Every structure is written in C-alpha cells, then in structure tokens.
Amino acid sequence: MRFPNGEQLRLPCVFERFVPGQLHPDGRRYLPLIVLRPDGSDVPIGVVDRHHRVDVALEGRAGSAQLVFLLSSVRLQAGAPQQGLVPEEGLAAGRTSIVPTAYGRVLAVPSWEAEQAHLPYETLYTELLLDVGVGVIGVRTSLTAKSLAEVIGKPQIEPGDWLEVTRSRVDILGFKL
16 A cells, blocks of 8 residues: 655654454464554553555564554534544453544655545545654544534635544554654
C-alpha cells in the first residue's frame, strides 16, 4: 500500500511484541499483529501487518511507525481541541487497543473526492495527514451520507481543522529505527 506524503507518517513508539497469525485450516496463516507502545502512552496499540513490511528482528526496539487509519468515521472535534490516541471504551487493564480513537489537527489533505451529482446521497473519498501530538498518522476513508457536511461538521476538511477519527482499521506501512 502506498500513501500520499507517506514519508511524513511517523509515530514514535516501541515495537513491543510480534504476534504471528493463527494457523488457518488450509495451512496458511492469518495476518500478524504488531504491538506498539506510542511514546508517553500507557496503552499499547495492536496493528495488522497486512503487507508484511515490518522486520520482526526489530521487536523490542524504539523507532517510528508509519500508520494509516482506514475505513474510519471522521468529524470535527466538539469543544476544546485535543490530540492523542485514545483506547476504545471498556478496554481491560493490560489489554492492547486495536481500535483507538485518534484526535488531532489536519496537516494536509492530499486527496478529496466528493460526489453528489446523480445520486440522492453524497460520497467522499479522502486521504489526510493528522498530527496526533506525539506524531503524524495517515487517514484514508470513504463516506456515504445524505449530507457530508452534517456528518463531518463542514463541507470540506482543510489543513488546520481538528478531527476525531473513530472506528478505524489500523495498518502499518513500516517501522524504522
């Protein structure tokens, strides 16, 4: 997978653990999970290495992960702006967050494709860079709604907007020392 401005994706963290995928009955393995602990966080984040880009020999090392939050819901933040990655509600102590909510400020919107011409609803495909305080993540999502402005909070996301990104599938594009 490629991501526009991918060289700007960087989340300082420790590659805590590699969890190999379970063995499938047909002999293949399910995708592996990479457990990362972002700098300053008490809760590790589990991300799927869908493209087998992370060198497992780096387990236990500090570095920088390139993360993309996919298939997310996005909307403007309500209230005072905040930044960070917040684990899902009800996560038991000591567990790994696999669906964290991201709060941050938009740095760039390399892709914005909105359509409403011939349908009774609007569609959107977007890619953006989000500064979550400790680092920068990518967001790639598509939305369908009667009114994108009602779902997002305004007609178009722009650099400087503060977003809440929820219900994401988190992929890792790389881990570097």
